[in-house]
Amino acid sequence: MSNIIAEVDVLVIGGGTAGPMAAVKAKEKNPAAKVMLLEKAHVKRSGAISMGMDGLNNAVIPGHATPEQYVKEITVANDGIVNQKTVMAYAQNSFDMINQLDSWGVKFEKDETGDYAVRKVHHMGTYVLPMPEGHHMKKVLYRQLKKTRVEITNRYMATRLLLDEQGAIAGAMVLDTREGTFGVIRAKSVVLSTGAAGRLGLPSSGYLFGTYENPTNAGDGYALAYHAGAELSGIECYQINPLIKDYNGPACAYVTGPFGGYTANSKGERFIECDYWSGQMMLEFYRELEGGNGPVFLKLDHLAEETIGTIEHILHTNERPSRGRFHEGRHLNYRSGMVEMHISEIGLCSGHSASGVWVDEHAATTVPGLYAAGDLACVPHNYMLGAFVYGKFAGESAADYAAGREHAPMDERQVAQESARVLGPLNNADGLPPAQVEYKLRRFVNDYLQPPKITRKMEIGLQRFAEIEADLPYMSAANPHELMRAMEVHFIRDCAEMAARASLYRTESRWGLYHYRVEHPEKNDADWFCHAQLKKNDAGEMSCFKRPIEPYIVALDEEEKDAYNRMRIVKQAAVA
Amino acid sequence: MPMTLNRVAVPVMVDEEKCIAEKGCTVCVDVCPLDLLAIDLLKGKAYMKYDECWYCLPCEKDCPTQAIRVDIPYLLR
Ligand SMILES: Cc1cc2nc3c(=O)[nH]c(=O)nc-3n(C[C@H](O)[C@H](O)[C@H](O)COP(=O)(O)OP(=O)(O)OC[C@H]3O[C@@H](n4cnc5c(N)ncnc54)[C@H](O)[C@@H]3O)c2cc1C
Ligand code: SF4
Numbered sequence: 001m002s003n004i005i006a007e008v009d010v011l012v013i014g015g016g017t018a019g020p021m022a023a024v025k026a027k028e029k030n031p032a033a034k035v036m037l038l039e040k041a042h043v044k045r046s047g048a049i050s051m052g053m054d055g056l057n058n059a060v061i062p063g064h065a066t067p068e069q070y071v072k073e074i075t076v077a078n079d080g081i082v083n084q085k086t087v088m089a090y091a092q093n094s095f096d097m098i099n100q101l102d103s104w105g106v107k108f109e110k111d112e113t114g115d116y117a118v119r120k121v122h123h124m125g126t127y128v129l130p131m132p133e134g135h136h137m138k139k140v141l142y143r144q145l146k147k148t149r150v151e152i153t154n155r156y157m158a159t160r161l162l163l164d165e166q167g168a169i170a171g172a173m174v175l176d177t178r179e180g181t182f183g184v185i186r187a188k189s190v191v192l193s194t195g196a197a198g199r200l201g202l203p204s205s206g207y208l209f210g211t212y213e214n215p216t217n218a219g220d221g222y223a224l225a226y227h228a229g230a231e232l233s234g235i236e237c238y239q240i241n242p243l244i245k246d247y248n249g250p251a252c253a254y255v256t257g258p259f260g261g262y263t264a265n266s267k268g269e270r271f272i273e274c275d276y277w278s279g280q281m282m283l284e285f286y287r288e289l290e291g292g293n294g295p296v297f298l299k300l301d302h303l304a305e306e307t308i309g310t311i312e313h314i315l316h317t318n319e320r321p322s323r324g325r326f327h328e329g330r331h332l333n334y335r336s337g338m339v340e341m342h343i344s345e346i347g348l349c350s351g352h353s354a355s356g357v358w359v360d361e362h363a364a365t366t367v368p369g370l371y372a373a374g375d376l377a378c379v380p381h382n383y384m385l386g387a388f389v390y391g392k393f394a395g396e397s398a399a400d401y402a403a404g405r406e407h408a409p410m411d412e413r414q415v416a417q418e419s420a421r422v423l424g425p426l427n428n429a430d431g432l433p434p435a436q437v438e439y440k441l442r443r444f445v446n447d448y449l450q451p452p453k454i455t456r457k458m459e460i461g462l463q464r465f466a467e468i469e470a471d472l473p474y475m476s477a478a479n480p481h482e483l484m485r486a487m488e489v490h491f492i493r494d495c496a497e498m499a500a501r502a503s504l505y506r507t508e509s510r511w512g513l514y515h516y517r518v519e520h521p522e523k524n525d526a527d528w529f530c531h532a533q534l535k536k537n538d539a540g541e542m543s544c545f546k547r548p549i550e551p552y553i554v555a556l557d558e559e560e561k562d563a564y565n566r567m568r569i570v571k572q573a574a575v576a
Numbered sequence: 577m578p579m580t581l582n583r584v585a586v587p588v589m590v591d592e593e594k595c596i597a598e599k600g601c602t603v604c605v606d607v608c609p610l611d612l613l614a615i616d617l618l619k620g621k622a623y624m625k626y627d628e629c630w631y632c633l634p635c636e637k638d639c640p641t642q643a644i645r646v647d648i649p650y651l652l653r
């Protein structure tokens with residue numbers, strides 16, 4: 001018989017940013033509902049915001065920006081491929097969410113009159129709201145979880161979703177990462193909020209865990225959704241970020257930009273107009289690095305002492321506070337030197353770019369009873385505030401779906417199969433160490449998937465990923481911790497295959513560096529002005545197909561459409 | 577399958593004079609997002625068990641006795 005750990009109405013998987021919000025909002029929507037928040041780490045310090053955040057990247061605040069302007073900006077930044085309805089739903093709820101967080105005790109920067117002090121970083125509009133004291137974010141969320149009496153289960157990892165006979169959600173199968181035991185949580189609806197696929201590419205340092213994203217996020221939710229039959233979208237639109245070389249964290253231009261810092265080449269000259277992260281910007285960054293003008297730097301040494309002090313305070317106490325320690329070790333002082341920058345490993349993340357599980361404006365996926373929010377849900381450039389807003393949508397939708405429903409009968413066959421898969425490595429006394437398999441897999445990801453994308457390379461990559469798939473049952477785990485890592489390797493491999501197949505499918509170039517295909521260098525709107533979806537088909541194979549773009553609700557004019565394609569600073573010819 | 581153990585320098589140092597794990601503290605073990613720390617039961621002190629660090633610092637910031645110092649992992653330093 002299966003080990004049933006709990007029976008709940010709403011199960012939220014992933015307690016980082018979107019997850020706690022989803023759980024709180026599900027509980028507020030229906031206080032009688034049993035809501036469980038399941039977390040691989042510990043909710044107090046988990047996820048991308050474990051040490052807080054230094055600002056909102058996409059605040060839509062009346063008086064500074066309108067939802068329509070924001071929808072335009074993201075449509076253009078994401079090269080036209082957006083379901084505007086989902087972006088609009090975010091934009092319209094963004095301000096209420098800021099006020100909600102403010103009332104919970106999150107400290108945003110305000111001006112003398114008490115208004116939010118928004119800054120311009122994007123190409124067109126003004127959306128960045130600093131949080132110089134943003135390090136307490138997780139504490140604020142934890143207080144709300146306790147207040148609303150959400151049941152928290154730490155150190156458990158979901159390995160597969162459980163489905164009923166019709167393919168609707170029936171719960172999740174989970175691993176106790178401390179004890180190495182397997183169990184089932186029955187649930188009437190599930191919210192997925194497990195963050196980005198952050199352990200896909202290998203950082204150039206070679207350190208497996210020196211990733212841009214919190215490395216706990218191995219792409220679990222992408223694989224969970226895929227195996228449950230959900231549609232994914234924009235997987236070929238990778239996440240690639242400009243980061244501090246070796247440290248591999250943000251520098252961060254959004255913080256420093258409004259103070260006068262900027263990205264410069266080795267001559268100390270600006271070469272991009274706008275530091276907002278987009279594929280188009282990354283392409284110019286790549287060209288500068290590869291051309292004769294690299295390395296690329298973040299330049300701050302021209303700023304006043306007081307300004308640099310402020311920047312140091314924000315960057316060295318918040319978000320990635322070990323930045324200061326890194327610079328110290330390299331004898332770098334912002335006052336006298338520039339910060340050397342580099343291009344990150346590839347990842348999947350809709351928080352930054354656009355790859356994710358397909359959702360509508362209520363956070364519903366294509367699987368009945370399954371909702372998704374945060375970095376793994378396809379709402380382009382959604383960032384932290386998007387995780388909160390869609391967390392709210394997902395929690396409320398999941399509570400409504402669960403209301404008045406019975407638990408689906410348990411399919412013992414699914415459970416037995418999954419139990420054998422998950423516990424396998426513990427029973428292999430002798431076999432491949434998960435870390436070695438992961439290293440090889442992620443090196444192949446770099447070798448074959450990193451843009452510029454080349455058809456033949458990606459095809460070879462697929463062969464290598466298939467060979468690794470055949471190795472997976474031969475992994476052995478010496479303890480529960482290694483078993484968790486072994487299961488993550490399965491997720492990473494699934495994401496690698498998705499990245500290759502989706503990239504091969506879209507035979508054009510789009511989103512600058514994110515999907516730059518050498519054999520198809522031009523954007524081709526005639527054939528590819530559409531979403532590229534990916535899904536497990538009835539034969540159990542990974543398949544890709546097109547989904548038309550819903551008619552825009554906010555029209556773009558021709559001039560705006562091209563704004564993000566004019567990133568490079570064009571030098572004026574000297575006047576004779 | 578023949579195996580070997582490779583030695584690696586880990587980035588987290590615990591000052592055993594300051595660590596009060598023997599009195600029941602497990603804060604750093606609880607908060608680490610990657611679950612890398614453990615208590616050595618014989619010594620009653622915390623230590624880094626796995627070299628999989630994101631140099632994110634919750635262990636250091638939340639330790640009640642400031643016993644932890646996180647360095648940038650050697651490969652990135
Ligand atoms: C270094 C960095 C800097 C950033 N800076 C900014 C910024 O300045 N402004 C901004 O707006 N945005 C910023 N972002 C983006 C923002 O932080 C994210 O978009 C947002 O936090 C994502 O929330 P999430 O809930 O999707 O993921 P997370 O907060 O990462 O949460 C995912 C959670 O799921 C858990 N989990 C994973 N797999 C499983 C599993 N199988 N079972 C159970 N639990 C699981 C993880 O442990 C984690 O707690 C930054 C991101 C990073 C990484
Ligand atoms: S938090 Fe500090 S005192 Fe507590 S066990 Fe860890 S190192 Fe020791």
Ligand code: SF4
Nearest residue numbers: 608629630632633635
């Ligand atoms: S720095 Fe972060 S990942 Fe490293 S041991 Fe401390 S809490 Fe864990």
